[in-house]
Amino acid sequence: MLTDRQLLILQVIVDDFIRxxxxxxxxxxxxxxxxxxxxxxxxxxxADLEEMGYLEKTHTSSGRVPSEKGYRYYVDxxxxxxxxxxxxxxxxxxIFAEKIFEFEKIIQKxxxxxxxxxxxxxxxLGPAVSENKLKKIQIIPLNKDTAVAIFxxxxxxxxxxTLSLPASVDASDIEKIVNILNERLxxxxxxxxxxxxxxxxxxxxxxxxHEHDVMLHTLAQLLKVPVTEKLFFGGKMNMLSMPEFHxxxxxxxxxxxxxxxxxxxxxRNNAKGIxxxxxxxxxISAMEECSLITATxxxxxxxxxxxxxxxxxxMEYSRVISLLQFFSRDLxxxxxxxxxxx
Amino acid sequence: MLTDRQLLILQVIVDDFIRxxxxxxxxxxxxxxxxxxxxxxxxxxxADLEEMGYLEKTHTSSGRVPSEKGYRYYVDxxxxxxxxxxxxxxxxxxIFAEKIFEFEKIIQKxxxxxxxxxxxxxxxLGPAVSENKLKKIQIIPLNKDTAVAIFxxxxxxxxxxTLSLPASVDASDIEKIVNILNERLxxxxxxxxxxxxxxxxxxxxxxxxHEHDVMLHTLAQLLKVPVTEKLFFGGKMNMLSMPEFHxxxxxxxxxxxxxxxxxxxxxRNNAKGIxxxxxxxxxISAMEECSLITATxxxxxxxxxxxxxxxxxxMEYSRVISLLQFFSRDLxxxxxxxxxxx
DNA sequence: GTTAGCACTCATCAATTGAGAGTGCTAATT
DNA sequence: AATTAGCACTCTCAATTGATGAGTGCTAAC
Numbered sequence: 001m002l003t004d005r006q007l008l009i010l011q012v013i014v015d016d017f018i019r020x021x022x023x024x025x026x027x028x029x030x031x032x033x034x035x036x037x038x039x040x041x042x043x044x045x046x047a048d049l050e051e052m053g054y055l056e057k058t059h060t061s062s063g064r065v066p067s068e069k070g071y072r073y074y075v076d077x078x079x080x081x082x083x084x085x086x087x088x089x090x091x092x093x094x095i096f097a098e099k100i101f102e103f104e105k106i107i108q109k110x111x112x113x114x115x116x117x118x119x120x121x122x123x124x125l126g127p128a129v130s131e132n133k134l135k136k137i138q139i140i141p142l143n144k145d146t147a148v149a150i151f152x153x154x155x156x157x158x159x160x161x162t163l164s165l166p167a168s169v170d171a172s173d174i175e176k177i178v179n180i181l182n183e184r185l186x187x188x189x190x191x192x193x194x195x196x197x198x199x200x201x202x203x204x205x206x207x208x209x210h211e212h213d214v215m216l217h218t219l220a221q222l223l224k225v226p227v228t229e230k231l232f233f234g235g236k237m238n239m240l241s242m243p244e245f246h247x248x249x250x251x252x253x254x255x256x257x258x259x260x261x262x263x264x265x266x267x268r269n270n271a272k273g274i275x276x277x278x279x280x281x282x283x284i285s286a287m288e289e290c291s292l293i294t295a296t297x298x299x300x301x302x303x304x305x306x307x308x309x310x311x312x313x314x315m316e317y318s319r320v321i322s323l324l325q326f327f328s329r330d331l332x333x334x335x336x337x338x339x340x341x342x
Numbered sequence: 343m344l345t346d347r348q349l350l351i352l353q354v355i356v357d358d359f360i361r362x363x364x365x366x367x368x369x370x371x372x373x374x375x376x377x378x379x380x381x382x383x384x385x386x387x388x389a390d391l392e393e394m395g396y397l398e399k400t401h402t403s404s405g406r407v408p409s410e411k412g413y414r415y416y417v418d419x420x421x422x423x424x425x426x427x428x429x430x431x432x433x434x435x436x437i438f439a440e441k442i443f444e445f446e447k448i449i450q451k452x453x454x455x456x457x458x459x460x461x462x463x464x465x466x467l468g469p470a471v472s473e474n475k476l477k478k479i480q481i482i483p484l485n486k487d488t489a490v491a492i493f494x495x496x497x498x499x500x501x502x503x504t505l506s507l508p509a510s511v512d513a514s515d516i517e518k519i520v521n522i523l524n525e526r527l528x529x530x531x532x533x534x535x536x537x538x539x540x541x542x543x544x545x546x547x548x549x550x551x552h553e554h555d556v557m558l559h560t561l562a563q564l565l566k567v568p569v570t571e572k573l574f575f576g577g578k579m580n581m582l583s584m585p586e587f588h589x590x591x592x593x594x595x596x597x598x599x600x601x602x603x604x605x606x607x608x609x610r611n612n613a614k615g616i617x618x619x620x621x622x623x624x625x626i627s628a629m630e631e632c633s634l635i636t637a638t639x640x641x642x643x644x645x646x647x648x649x650x651x652x653x654x655x656x657m658e659y660s661r662v663i664s665l666l667q668f669f670s671r672d673l674x675x676x677x678x679x680x681x682x683x684x
Numbered sequence: 685g686t687t688a689g690c691a692c693t694c695a696t697c698a699a700t701t702g703a704g705a706g707t708g709c710t711a712a713t714t
Numbered sequence: 715a716a717t718t719a720g721c722a723c724t725c726t727c728a729a730t731t732g733a734t735g736a737g738t739g740c741t742a743a744c
Contacts, residue, residue: 044739401724
């Protein structure tokens, strides 16, 4: 167990390192406010903290730097919640100031503002479309053998696909198909559409449409294409200013990873609330020097999406957590009000 | 005017510098194949070329580097068209191999493949939506005071907006509105929609709809939001590997510019054919060490979009131009075949 | 238990050096 | 008159050195 003095020293080291990105030495530490003991004492304590794995040295005679374990302890036990400034609050409120409510615009703006406020990279995930329920399907012919299929979900998400029509299918057929689809598929979650098509729609198509097998195949093809999940970034380039990423190859790896959407979609599975992943906890080698703080937002009780801030492990945890907390609460309030009118 | 020997020297210097990124000295040049004169002669010629502005020195006793003027001359007069390898050709052909024709997918894939083939950054612009003609408008209510408006254009582009409905507007009103809109606006270029709404639709709304003024205002609001032009990037991070961009701040400026879409939309105004912009010809300070090669693609005679490759001024002009030429011809052929069936 | 003191380590910076690649100029060669 | 060999000179780059300073660990004194 850590003594009070060790906790204090750990906290001050982490705070200082977060601010300066420089290893913290015993002498400079001893001069800090609130530190009443000498540098020698601090050295002894530091040695103990290092042995326990909370601190590290960059080379034999450098100051100490927090280890991942150190950050983890700091986040779990030593974090003093930061009070947001009036400016922070007003900037966040400004996101919701616009009159026309366009969900996509809101989360896009959120990504921008969160990265500006933190100077880190922000990632905002929209509601998982695959869980949305279908509201309406339309098929709009463009010319004699191409058409656009449009799917609208209950949250207002619009998905569209181009399809090629069999030569023998005419306008009245399409009308019939669209009617069947809407009748059978309205209210069905997007992820179940493919199933339903085969189970329920196939039979009806057979009864009413000449080229039912070709059409069935075409429709199924359309639904195979994964839906475009809404996803916005802010401040991708902020990482370039961090001293820990002065190395071109590191930056390259990191930015390349950021652009890959696989790991991001995993964020959707996060439980409600705020989560902090530090360094290797992210399980991605290019992100070993990064921390990721995620929060969720909801409408009523239903979790809709996720907001994340990506920064160096030397991240302002306290500030970012406060910002995310405040932002997610605000966004949830707005969305709850909006959707309860349904 | 330049002598044949000066032309030869200029060409070899540019070729060599493109390959190595190292200043070219007279001695190493004299050993090159096809060079039959001594290093001293070359030094004299180099001095002349420098005086005329085709070459530069990085410092007093370094080798020579092509100047912008040098590159310009090289591109305009010395370029030997590069023959594409079988591999290049088959990779490009593979873009069009898929059966389902989804335009967006094709240009997205094109961006990826062009950046892989060149190791530069590729930018692919879809057809200018604002010139598309409206095919169909739909308004789909989500709940009692929100709805989604969907616009489909003749090229199959789908644009959607969320709108809030005045309380007094009911389903039958919406149906009427949609009918009026479709009757009056089908075939109208997207960029003229706003005009037409006021000129023609306003009157009709007044006759048939109670809340015509609110609805008119809402509709006009919707059309004010700029359309989302299709735009895809490939290999943004390729620039990080170029020796000329080893400097973090340069990279930061460049990547930040790339992400801004203003300058890219200007590319739409390009005339048909291939264009090369070298360094400061781009009129963007962060791109002073970059060249941009653009090509257009069409369907039949109608220009649809633009493809661009962004690389360092020390770019493999010959290869990139050949690739773009081949690619744009192929894409145009595919699109022409597709749209002539209308 | 705490701290002063000291020997020691290591990074960083500036100055120095030598090698190498390159130039410009001049004088000799063709 | 054009070309080239030769040479002095310039500049970069990498390696070396030494001084400085921030830091540590340990020991002995408080």
